[in-house]
Amino acid sequence: MDDLTLARVLHILALVHWIGGVFFVTAVVLPSVRRLAQAEKRAATFEEIEGRFAPQAKISVTLAGLSGFYMTWKLDAWYRFAEADYWWMQAMVAVWAIFTVVLFIAEPLFLHDWFRTRAARDPEGTFAFVQRAHAVLLTASLVTIAGAMAGAHGWFVF
Numbered sequence: 001m002d003d004l005t006l007a008r009v010l011h012i013l014a015l016v017h018w019i020g021g022v023f024f025v026t027a028v029v030l031p032s033v034r035r036l037a038q039a040e041k042r043a044a045t046f047e048e049i050e051g052r053f054a055p056q057a058k059i060s061v062t063l064a065g066l067s068g069f070y071m072t073w074k075l076d077a078w079y080r081f082a083e084a085d086y087w088w089m090q091a092m093v094a095v096w097a098i099f100t101v102v103l104f105i106a107e108p109l110f111l112h113d114w115f116r117t118r119a120a121r122d123p124e125g126t127f128a129f130v131q132r133a134h135a136v137l138l139t140a141s142l143v144t145i146a147g148a149m150a151g152a153h154g155w156f157v158f
């Protein structure tokens, strides 16, 4: 196996863990917590579960980024960022950048406190917002995966 193939394998394994986890939180954890837990316990229950995923996601997001930039360098594919046919290259970096900022900067700095304070005041509204935000990010990630799979294997839309 050459190093480009190894990077591709690591890229996909990291994505399976990361986006699979986001899918699980969006489709299973959030709806369950909203339905089952008492209103005042929802935030703590959700943080207990998601708090275990976040440190793991930091590793898979980092691995996806490193393997992605390695492949870009190895393929000398920087020119793609300026071409419409390769919209999925920009989409990959955009999705990666959003999750990186949320996990490494926003969550430790203010998102955590904002969530607790808002959930104590308005649990219903806060969880509806958090669910919507997860659904938007998940949709963007899935569209990106579909576009990158198709694009990397020669299917061009434009």
Ligand code: HEM
Pocket (backbone or CB within 6 Å): 008, 011, 012, 015, 019, 064, 065, 066, 067, 068, 069, 071, 072, 075, 077, 092, 093, 095, 096, 141, 142, 144, 145, 146, 148, 149, 151, 152, 153
């Ligand atoms: C810093 C961020 C990233 C960079 C620089 C990057 C770069 C790359 C590169 C260069 C390839 C190989 C393309 C080719 O063979 O022509 C690739 C493949 C791929 N990437 Fe990314 N990527 C990043 C993040 C992501 C993210 C966040 C996703 C999904 C949400 C993603 C999904 C994929 C998929 C599905 C493939 C196709 C693998 C295949 O079938 O060969 N990437 N990426």
